[in-house]
Amino acid sequence: MNAMTPLEELRHSTAHILAAAVLRLYPNTRLDIGPPTSNGFYYDFDSEHRFSTEDFATIEREMQNIISENQPFIRKEVTREEAHTLFRDLDQPFKLSRLDDILESDSISIYTNGEFNDLCAGSHIESTGKVAAFKLTSVSGSYHRGDHTQPMLQRIYGTAFPSQQELDDHMERMEQAALRDHRKIGQELKLFSLDSKVGSGLPLLLPKGAVIRQQLEKLINDKLFEYGYETLYSPHIGNIDLFKTSGHYPYYAESMYEPITIDEREFLLKPMNCPMHIQAYNAEPRSYRDLPQRYAEFGTVYRMEQSGELSGLTRVRGFTQDDGHVFCTRAQLKQEFTSCLQLVQEVMAVFGLKTECRISLRDPNNTSKYVGADELWQPAERCIREVVDELDLTHSVGLGEAAFYGPKLDFMALDSLGRSWQLGTIQVDFSLPERFKLEYVGNDNKPHRPVMIHRAVFGSIERFMGLLIEHYAGDFPTWLAPEQLRIIPISDAQIPDADALLTRCKALRIRASIDTQKDKMGAKIRRARLDKVPLMAIIGKREAAASQVAVRSRKEGDEGTVDIDAFLKRIDQEAQSNR
Structure with a gap:
């Protein structure tokens, strides 16, 4: 203990x-x-x-x-x-x-x-x-x-x-x-729905929530391209033998759904993506010249969480991981691990999130929880410690917190209230390549065993969305906001001008809408603020005649009148600023 x-x-x-x-x-x-x-x-x-x-x-x-x-x-x-x-x-x-x-x-x-x-x-x-x-x-x-x-x-x-x-x-x-409770704000802003008819712990992202997810995926995809990853798509179910070989079954059996029998064979709802990515690596012969091989997938997995532990987007039964797996040589391991760490740090910086890290190791008094001999664990632990020490990262050590197949570096993000959220992870794994008998041909023309790195930046996209909703209190930056601009005509006479502005916004892929309700201007402005729209463009008779809009922003309030061309350029820059 x-x-x-x-x-x-x-x-x-x-x-x-x-x-x-x-x-x-x-x-x-x-x-x-x-x-x-x-x-x-x-x-x-x-x-x-x-x-x-x-x-x-x-x-x-x-x-x-x-x-x-x-x-x-x-x-x-x-x-x-x-x-x-x-x-x-x-x-x-x-x-x-x-x-x-x-x-x-x-x-x-x-x-x-x-x-x-x-x-x-x-x-x-x-x-x-x-x-x-x-x-x-x-x-x-x-x-x-x-x-x-x-x-x-x-x-x-x-x-x-x-x-x-x-x-x-x-x-x-x-x-x-x-x-800032994401369940409250998520309902108010119509981001997601928790519907018993769909199922407990199975959140349904509504159109506005889907926009946030799409923006997060785009951010990660752009980064993955920079870092040399290739995309995979894997099925939602898999043969139970695959997970027996990996060790997820029975080590994670209590978190899995019951097997599904199809054509007298047993299948599991996918609890992890890594066995699928291993099979992608195994799909063709590999040479040392092919390594490192980096795979990435937004892979949906399913876990049997207990009803009393379900909570909004942060504890669910079906969620999507921004999963990545790197297959490399031992000589490449340290550089690839450092690269994964850099990826996590760059993405967290986009949101202004500070991170803490924990080296998660085996419990030396209960090694039955883990697979693989000491000689497979020791170099993995050594790699993590060396990288953390060389980068002088403040960290804690968690005995007993390792994955069953290898040690890992876990990341906790600190939100605007200083609360810690368990998010991404980088895991070094010598064990699963051994269990699956993975190979590559070295420059000596002999077979060698690769090392595997499991990494996720967000961890669960749903959980990360829950964090962001609370971190920003729903006031998302322009690039992430489901609705970036609310166009407000002062009278029906300006609706054609509002429609023309909306058309231009769509051409620039700016997410905008028009408030045509029969309310006073104050009510329309208040509605946009409650909807946490970053920018408002008000069009009256004078603005329409001068090809201008009166701008109100969530942060600054009334910003005065500007030309439409300059305003659209500003929004486009803000929308692109963190992509």
């Missing part, structure tokens, strides 16, 4: 205080788990009482009572039999289930504060009195172990900080985040 940071200890301890308070108030409650998270903590409960945010004040008061009692957190190692007896007598079946997960070789510990006992490996702060500031934030449903065949529990979320000021600052950021 990785050691907890002081903040994680504080939050984990506060989760125990939450559970102790709930048991005092609702004694028949059964407990599952209560870990710290990146933003706070949660605890899962099975209770006849249906928790709501209206209960939070009562629970928080009881938590404050426990804090005032300054109960020490006491750790005691026990035998499996002692732990079983304790939680059987306490009628805590979920704790007994979790007890069965602990290996025979591992120690079993109970943490006690006051009258509350919990099965827990720790660690914790000294006492409950050390909790200075906390807040319960939300409640949701969650299946036991994330398995929809298991009981549905109630998950109460909260957060804790070392000081009240830090908590207040965090809650203010959360309020700002709520205003």
Whole structure:
């Protein structure tokens, strides 16, 4: 188990205080788990009482009572039999289930504060009195172990900080985040739809959302051309044997949909694109002169996410990866990895997103989760570390976060509120080329095994769109905005002039529309602002006569009157600025 940071200890301890308070108030409650998270903590409960945010004040008061009692957190190692007896007598079946997960070789510990006992490996702060500031934030449903065949529990979320000021600052950021929630803005701006008739976790991009996706794909495609990638298109289903060879089945079996039987053969909805790209490499003999071979695809994949974990565009069951795979020699590996890293940095800079990175490695205490011998992992890990060190990249290390076939460099983007979003990844893989027996003929006329790099810049296009909606609060830059210009005639007499301007916009591929509704000018301007259109062109009698428009921008407001030719040139430049 990785050691907890002081903040994680504080939050984990506060989760125990939450559970102790709930048991005092609702004694028949059964407990599952209560870990710290990146933003706070949660605890899962099975209770006849249906928790709501209206209960939070009562629970928080009881938590404050426990804090005032300054109960020490006491750790005691026990035998499996002692732990079983304790939680059987306490009628805590979920704790007994979790007890069965602990290996025979591992120690079993109970943490006690006051009258509350919990099965827990720790660690914790000294006492409950050390909790200075906390807040319960939300409640949701969650299946036991994330398995929809298991009981549905109630998950109460909260957060804790070392000081009240830090908590207040965090809650203010959360309020700002709520205003930027992509699910809310996406509905208001008609970007996407979440329709139960389509299916949970299967977002439907509406025309305006489709424009954003098209612009993102164009940005990536332009970059891929610069970096020497070739495009592939792979099917949405594949023979199950392909994924057995890759190891995705069974290593990712719990995230896959059930096999589909066609002509007495089993197929899977594609959970990953890489086995398909491997087969593209295998489609013809390869020489060292052919390498590096770089493939790219906007490939849609399908994952069986649990219902309680689905969220807008950021956690879905069907999504599109901007996937890329590089097949190269060992001598080319470092340069190709560096090139992938440069690609990620260039694209993130377009959006003003700062990135943090994490070297994700195997868990040395649980190597059964991974395929491939040490001699396949060590050069891959060495490559990542050398590139990160040579570029002096600030990074963290995540043990146990590697892909099952190789280590990786993961990227977290920081949005305008300073929140971290898990996005792209670059993975070094010696294992799958071995499993698929990939070869190329070297300059010695002998067969050699290539190295494979898996890389994605956005990761999931849907998730990246969710990030951008919140990052910009829906106020997209001109090049990305679904509607770049709203043309507003002051009266019906100027509609022909508005139509002529719209025709010119279409010729320049400027995304524009005309507001012909029978409203006052103020209402039309307000509607364009609510729709977050970057620019407005107002045409009255004088403007029409002079071949001009009165310009209003989202950022500057009234910008005065300009000639139409100059205005169209400006929009075209803004629209092209980040392509």
